[in-house]
Amino acid sequence: MYGRGTIRFHKKTALLLTCLTALLAGLSGRAAEADGKAVVEGRRVAIVIDDLGNNMSGTEEVMNAPIPLTVAVMPFLATTKRDAEWAHRVGHDVIVHMPMEPLRGRKSWLGPGAITTDLSEEDIRRKVEAAIDAVPFAVGINNHMGSKATADERVMRVVLDVCKKRGLFYLDSKTNYRSVAPRVASELGVPLVQNEIFLDDVVSTSHITKQLQLIRKRAMENKTCIAIGHVGIPGKKTTAVLHHETPALKGELRFVRLSELVPSTGIGPAGQ
């Protein structure tokens, strides 16, 4: 499914399209059905918005969302610094959206500073360090694409070691269910959480609304839920749904920044 067709690289469009196709290869938005019992308090939901940093449409809507979000900003792009500072100023968490090699698709789709599996360990370390330095206020890292790199233990050992040294957590975007990140993070003692649901893997208001209900059900069942959406064309619809739907959910769910769901060490509540 991944990298289908011959989509040509075209600035923002390429990043958007490649990320969307990555979603098709990853989670399909599955979530266990809740048992439908009474409302339980203290359920926490963290929504992460990927692909900031490239002056994408929908950025302002993301920043002005009615709930605290976690904003994943790509390094070395036109609005990397602006978006990270903006998000921090309005109270969202900021994480580095690290471009990482997919199983299929052109490396040029990844954007600058990407981690590819042909790099030396020294080069990987240097690139991750530089990406963290490029994104002000970052408290964690997640992978942009990365279905190949996250399954490569040599690569992930370096990426996660940098996380540990810099005091950052890792959010596994789960673009590949064979990701070794949870196991290696556990070995190294790096706090790790995992994406459970893609909000806008299909870009329609009805689908995003349905995914938000899945998030609600999962949070009711497991106490927490972590989900990823996107800026850009999907982001406009995603933030519109958040504006419209979250007020009614606030009675039973608490929307939090991702750092609130990250354990001091080990795998987060959603990664069990």
Ligand SMILES: [Zn+2]
């Ligand atoms: Zn992405």
